[in-house]
Amino acid sequence: MLIVQKYGGTSVGSIERIQAVAKRVEKAVMRGDRVVVVVSAMSGETNKLIDMATRVSKTPAAREMDMLLSSGERVTCALTAIALKELGLEAIALTGRQAGIVTDSTHTKARIEEIPSEPVTKHIKEGKIVVVAGFQGATRNGEVTTLGRGGSDLTAVAIAGAIKADLCEIYTDVDGVYTTDPRVEEKARKLDRVSYDEMLELASLGAKVLQNRSVELAKKLQVKVVTRSSFNENEGTLITSEEECMEKPIVSGIALDKNQARCSLIGVADRPGIAAEIFETLASTAINVDMIVQTVGQDGKTNMDFTVPSTELEQAKRALSGFANAQEFDDQVCKVSIVGVGMKSHSGVAARMFSSLAKENINILMISTSEIKISVVIARKYGELAVRILHAAYELDK
Amino acid sequence: MLIVQKYGGTSVGSIERIQAVAKRVEKAVMRGDRVVVVVSAMSGETNKLIDMATRVSKTPAAREMDMLLSSGERVTCALTAIALKELGLEAIALTGRQAGIVTDSTHTKARIEEIPSEPVTKHIKEGKIVVVAGFQGATRNGEVTTLGRGGSDLTAVAIAGAIKADLCEIYTDVDGVYTTDPRVEEKARKLDRVSYDEMLELASLGAKVLQNRSVELAKKLQVKVVTRSSFNENEGTLITSEEECMEKPIVSGIALDKNQARCSLIGVADRPGIAAEIFETLASTAINVDMIVQTVGQDGKTNMDFTVPSTELEQAKRALSGFANAQEFDDQVCKVSIVGVGMKSHSGVAARMFSSLAKENINILMISTSEIKISVVIARKYGELAVRILHAAYELDK
Numbered sequence: 001m002l003i004v005q006k007y008g009g010t011s012v013g014s015i016e017r018i019q020a021v022a023k024r025v026e027k028a029v030m031r032g033d034r035v036v037v038v039v040s041a042m043s044g045e046t047n048k049l050i051d052m053a054t055r056v057s058k059t060p061a062a063r064e065m066d067m068l069l070s071s072g073e074r075v076t077c078a079l080t081a082i083a084l085k086e087l088g089l090e091a092i093a094l095t096g097r098q099a100g101i102v103t104d105s106t107h108t109k110a111r112i113e114e115i116p117s118e119p120v121t122k123h124i125k126e127g128k129i130v131v132v133a134g135f136q137g138a139t140r141n142g143e144v145t146t147l148g149r150g151g152s153d154l155t156a157v158a159i160a161g162a163i164k165a166d167l168c169e170i171y172t173d174v175d176g177v178y179t180t181d182p183r184v185e186e187k188a189r190k191l192d193r194v195s196y197d198e199m200l201e202l203a204s205l206g207a208k209v210l211q212n213r214s215v216e217l218a219k220k221l222q223v224k225v226v227t228r229s230s231f232n233e234n235e236g237t238l239i240t241s242e243e244e245c246m247e248k249p250i251v252s253g254i255a256l257d258k259n260q261a262r263c264s265l266i267g268v269a270d271r272p273g274i275a276a277e278i279f280e281t282l283a284s285t286a287i288n289v290d291m292i293v294q295t296v297g298q299d300g301k302t303n304m305d306f307t308v309p310s311t312e313l314e315q316a317k318r319a320l321s322g323f324a325n326a327q328e329f330d331d332q333v334c335k336v337s338i339v340g341v342g343m344k345s346h347s348g349v350a351a352r353m354f355s356s357l358a359k360e361n362i363n364i365l366m367i368s369t370s371e372i373k374i375s376v377v378i379a380r381k382y383g384e385l386a387v388r389i390l391h392a393a394y395e396l397d398k
Numbered sequence: 399m400l401i402v403q404k405y406g407g408t409s410v411g412s413i414e415r416i417q418a419v420a421k422r423v424e425k426a427v428m429r430g431d432r433v434v435v436v437v438s439a440m441s442g443e444t445n446k447l448i449d450m451a452t453r454v455s456k457t458p459a460a461r462e463m464d465m466l467l468s469s470g471e472r473v474t475c476a477l478t479a480i481a482l483k484e485l486g487l488e489a490i491a492l493t494g495r496q497a498g499i500v501t502d503s504t505h506t507k508a509r510i511e512e513i514p515s516e517p518v519t520k521h522i523k524e525g526k527i528v529v530v531a532g533f534q535g536a537t538r539n540g541e542v543t544t545l546g547r548g549g550s551d552l553t554a555v556a557i558a559g560a561i562k563a564d565l566c567e568i569y570t571d572v573d574g575v576y577t578t579d580p581r582v583e584e585k586a587r588k589l590d591r592v593s594y595d596e597m598l599e600l601a602s603l604g605a606k607v608l609q610n611r612s613v614e615l616a617k618k619l620q621v622k623v624v625t626r627s628s629f630n631e632n633e634g635t636l637i638t639s640e641e642e643c644m645e646k647p648i649v650s651g652i653a654l655d656k657n658q659a660r661c662s663l664i665g666v667a668d669r670p671g672i673a674a675e676i677f678e679t680l681a682s683t684a685i686n687v688d689m690i691v692q693t694v695g696q697d698g699k700t701n702m703d704f705t706v707p708s709t710e711l712e713q714a715k716r717a718l719s720g721f722a723n724a725q726e727f728d729d730q731v732c733k734v735s736i737v738g739v740g741m742k743s744h745s746g747v748a749a750r751m752f753s754s755l756a757k758e759n760i761n762i763l764m765i766s767t768s769e770i771k772i773s774v775v776i777a778r779k780y781g782e783l784a785v786r787i788l789h790a791a792y793e794l795d796k
Contacts, residue, residue, distance in 0.1 A: 015453045049473065055413045056477055057484035064483075064491045068476035071469035075447065078466035079454055085462075086455035093462045098540060142496060 001166040002124070003028060004036045006134065006156035009043035010173045011230035012076045021171075021230065022083035025129060029089060034124055036163065037131045038156040039080050041072025062107035066136075066146045069108075070096070073133035073152070081131045091129040094119070096136035097144070100162075101155065103137035109148035110137060115162040124163070132159060150211030157214050161221030168223050170210060171230035176237030177202065177209050179396040180254040184384045187397035191252060192235070195242040198252045201339040201373045215239065242341055250342035250349055251394040256387050257335040258380055260290065261313040262365060263306055266326035270302040278304065278323055285319050287312045291335065291368040291375060305366055307335065307377060333365060334383040337375040338390055350374050356393040362386055399564040400522070401426060402434045404532065404554035407441035408571045409628035410474045419569075419628065420481035423527060427487060432522055434561065435529045436554040437478050439470025460505035464534075464544045467506075468494070471531035471550070479529040489527040492517070494534035495542070498560075499553065501535035507546035508535060513560040522561070530557060548609030555612050559619030566621050568608060569628035574635030575600065575607050577794040578652040582782045585795035589650060590633070593640040596650045599737040599771045613637065640739055648740035648747055649792040654785050655733040656778055658688065659711040660763060661704055664724035668700040676702065676721055683717050685710045689733065689766040689773060703764055705733065705775060731763060732781035735773040736788055748772050754791040760784055 005025065012018050021037075028035050049068050053060040060068075074095060081093035100119035103110035123130045134152025137145050147154050153170055160168035175190050177199065182188040194202070196219035203212050209227045218225045218239065228236025238244075268274055275294065282289055292306040308316045310331050317329060343349045353374055357364060362385070366377035378386055391397060403423065410416050419435075426433050447466050451458040458466075472493060479491035498517035501508035521528045532550025535543050545552050551568055558566035573588050575597065580586040592600070594617035601610050607625045616623045616637065626634025636642075666672055673692065680687055690704040706714045708729050715727060741747045751772055755762060760783070764775035776784055789795060 015450055018454065052413055052473075052477060053480055056416065056481045060480040061483055064476040064479045067472050067491050067493065068480075071472045071476075074465050074469045074472075075450075078462040078469075079450060081462045082451055082458040082466075083454045085459055093465050095465065095542070144493070 001033045002036075002163065003033050004038060004156050004160040004163075004165045004168045005171060006038040006152060006169065007040065007080075007171045007230055008152065008173070009040045009045070011171050012039050012080065013043040015079070017230075018076065018079050018083050021080060022087055024230065025084060026087050026089060029129065035129050036120060036124070036159060036165070037080060037129060038134045038152060038159065039073060039076040039131065040134050040152040042076055045072040045075070063143065066107045066144050069146050070133070070136040070144050073135050077131050077133035084129055084131070089129055090127055091131055092123050093131045093133070094123075095133050096155065097138035097142070099130075099132045099159065101137035101158070103139060103145045103147070105139045105141075105143060105145065107143075107145055110139075110145035112137060112147065112154065112158050115158050117162045117164075120159060121163055150214055153210055153214040154217060157218045157221065157223050157225065160223045161217070165223070168218070168225045169236070170225060170227045172209065172227065173229060173231060174209060174227075175229045175232070175234050176227050177239070178253065180387050180391055181256060184256060184387045185391045187391060189397055190234075191237050193238045193240065193244070194252055195341050196239060197242065197372055198339050198341055199239045201337070201370075202253050202255055209237075210239070249340055250346050251338045251340035251396065252342075253339050254387050254390050254394075254396070255337045255339065256383050257337075258383055259309050259311065260307045260333050260335045260377065261310045261316075261329065261331035262333045262377055263308060263313075263316055263320065264328040264330075265304040265320065265323055266328065267301040268304050268323060270300050274302075275304070278320070281319050281323075282308070282316060285315055287316050287319065291366055291377065293366050293368060307333070307366070330365075332380045333377050334380040335375050335377050336383060336386045336390065337373055338394065339373045341372050343372055343374070352393055353390060356389050357386060360385065360389055362389075399431045400434075400561065401431050402436060402554050402558040402561075402563045402566045403569060404436040404550060404567065405438065405478075405569045405628055406550065406571070407438045407443070409569050410437050410478065411441040413477070415628075416474065416477050416481050419478060420485055422628065423482060424485050424487060427527065433527050434518060434522070434557060434563070435478060435527060436532045436550055436557065437471060437474040437529065438532050438550040440474055443470040443473070461541065464505045464542050467544050468531070468534040468542050471533050475529050475531035482527055482529070487527055488525055489529055490521050491529045491531070492521075493531050494553065495536035495540070497528075497530045497557065499535035499556070501537060501543045501545070503537045503539075503541060503543065505541075505543055508537075508543035510535060510545065510552065510556050513556050515560045515562075518557060519561055548612055551608055551612040552615060555616045555619065555621050555623065558621045559615070563621070566616070566623045567634070568623060568625045570607065570625065571627060571629060572607060572625075573627045573630070573632050574625050575637070575651065577650070578785050578789055579654060582654060583786045583789045585789060587795055588632075589635045591636045591638060591642070592650055593739050594637060595640065595770055596737050596739055597637045599735065599768075600651050600653055607635075608637070647738055648744050649736045649738035649794065650740075651737050652785050652788050652792075652794070653735045653737065654781050655735075656781055657708050658705045658731050658733045658775065659708045659714075659727065659729035660731045660775060661706060661711075661714055661718065662726035662728075663702040663718065663721055664726065665699040666702050666721060668698050672700075673702065676718070679717050679721075680706070680714060683713055685714050685717065689764055689775065691764050691766060705731070705764070728763075730778045731775050732778040733773050733775050734781060734784045734788065735771055736792065737771045739770050741770055741772070750791055751788060754787050755784060758783065758787055760787075
């Protein structure tokens with residue numbers, strides 16, 4: 001098999017761990033696999049660099065930030081290649097630029113424009129293990145860029161797509177994707193498989209194993225991704241297309257997002273374009289609106305409910321001051337979502353959710369549904385309880 | 399004036415010092431100068447990276463070492479540019495590659511092959527302060543290289559030559575070049591000017607302000623170099639062509655090298671090629687032979703004396719075991735040298751040296767002379783005393 005293995009910051013957080021990574025790569029090579037390794041900066045290193053920059057300037061230039069931040073991955077990339085050679089393996093370290101990762105010039109959050117396969121495959125053909133510095137690329141003019149949060153995952157998925165790898169393994173410090181947060185429900189079970197779409201819903205809802213950007217790219221390039229731990233030998237979770245998710249359980253996982261606040265605009269003039277006006281106002285102040293629910297009102301008025309991150313509530317209040325007569329804000333709420341591709345073909349999934357919560361006297365404040373997800377907003381104090389109730393209701397511990 | 403300013407590791411050793419560097423650059427800009435800044439890695443950083451690599455492998459690959467080590471200068475380069483912008487100045491950070499520094503592919507000690515002026519001058523023309531990461535370059539194939547010890551000085555001199563700068567200022571933690579080591583002779587005086595050739599002799603003899611590679615390049619490119627401290631406003635020492643050294647003192651400085659051991663081969667067969675044989679043998683084991691003195695012998699035999707670094711004496715003994723009947727080794731010696739372009743046109747310089755030492759009963763074991771230097775080997779215990787005697791004899795404190 002041709003495998004891309006990506007190791008995150010904690011997995012390469014010390015010399016000993018880098019050596020452990022090399023041993024793990026060696027094992028794959030001994031099995032007969034050809035391996036491309038993508039590494040992050042040592043954990044803490046990127047924050048240290050950001051801290052230095054912000055001590056120099058509150059608004060450090062993005063271009064120079066990229067030169068600064070990209071140095072962290074070069075260090076682990078070089079050290080990992082050295083560690084592999086020390087084991088007697090042929091290895092070569094490549095910077096993002098050397099690996100052919102061409103990006104646009106949006107410094108600190110550049111988008112990958114192109115990855116020709118040749119810069120990596122030519123070394124694979126020579127029997128070498130290619131080690132690529134994650135998180136970074138270069139523009140066509142040779143400017144250094146970085147890919148933003150989760151950038152190393154993106155590098156791994158993009159390279160896997162470019163070289164048509166059989167598998168892209170994302171190594172972190174957790175075993176994979178769980179039915180829900182094990183700290184909330186100890187019966188949470190690791191999923192063997194999950195579809196790209198389910199993963200997208202689970203990730204945006206708080207199960208932060210893999211950023212949505214990477215999942216979206218994997219879906220687009222049809223890269224099979226496995227997330228697993230670099231600290232044990234457990235099988236991880238395979239993220240793949242729906243067709244390959246044989247079991248198709250009704251509900252795959254339950255996500256809890258406690259960083260939510262509810263905004264209610266009561267008695268908004270019910271005329272065309274009013275919703276656009278409201279949400280453009282919020283977008284212009286960079287507030288991320290999540291669930292939106294509009295109910296039919298009376299007398300040419302309507303009610304509009306939506307959620308924003310708790311941290312952005314005060315900002316939202318100011319932005320909304322001009323709209324509607326009555327406004328209500330509640331920052332003691334949370335969002336609980338059930339996600340599963342099986343929902344599409346099963347009726348009664350939502351009903352079971354609502355009745356399960358009702359049985360425990362948990363009041364639902366908002367409901368929003370999509371093809372593979374149902375989300376409810378409830379009082380924050382019931383968040384964990386709701387997760388446990390639903391985990392049992394959909395038999396996720398089985 | 400168009401000035402290249404190079405700041406060493408201690409000068410950029412902390413955020414505060416980087417900010418102080420930015421202020422110093424600002425001062426030059428306010429004077430009306432256009433400035434290119436070359437920076438080393440923060441002091442200790444390169445050693446930290448080397449240490450990590452050697453923990454992973456006793457023989458880390460040179461190519462990967464270069465990727466590793468070049469990261470240190472990228473950090474200071476980016477931070478310095480950010481600090482300059484914070485002062486409201488226009489600045490841009492360039493890696494060695496971006497600055498157009500093309501090297502051969504001898505990793506960890508690459509030689510500069512070419513520096514086109516355009517990658518730097520195009521930004522100068524836009525009114526920007528260009529900050530270049532020292533110590534590094536790239537091959538024509540885009541491989542990252544480093545320039546070896548003193549590499550950042552070399553970067554500065556090479557860029558100054560390429561862009562035809564009026565001056566190349568090398569900032570370190572010392573004030574400049576002294577008549578001798580102030581720790582040995584407290585009356586040591588800072589030199590205002592010194593010629594390239596004198597500097598070459600002084601540097602190789604222990605006054606390590608600037609490595610010989612950089613002085614040689616400065617001489618070749620006719621770059622005027624000033625070495626000075628970044629911690630005060632003192633004028634430094636100008637290193638320039640002999641013609642510009644108006645004063646031409648007989649003796650400019652005195653160097654003491656205590657890392658010397660004497661090897662004597664007594665009764666070597668006096669036939670053509672014997673010297674070549676001996677020194678090829680030593681060279682093949684990478685021993686650096688310094689002073690060589692051969693005296694005429696009797697009966698077709700000759701005596702050969704030379705010095706090697708003390709640390710390489712044992713190795714030299716083994717390599718020499720096949721030559722000569724009698725061998726003598728002495729690792730309790732040192733070398734004292736007087737250097738000055740004025741010597742060329744003054745007679746009696748050597749005589750004064752020998753008589754001054756004789757007056758204090760210091761026995762001279764070996765003598766070697768060049769056009770602008772006289773070196774003697776004496777017992778190590780007299781090294782500091784000899785320096786002080788000669789410093790007074792040539793009135794260097796005046």
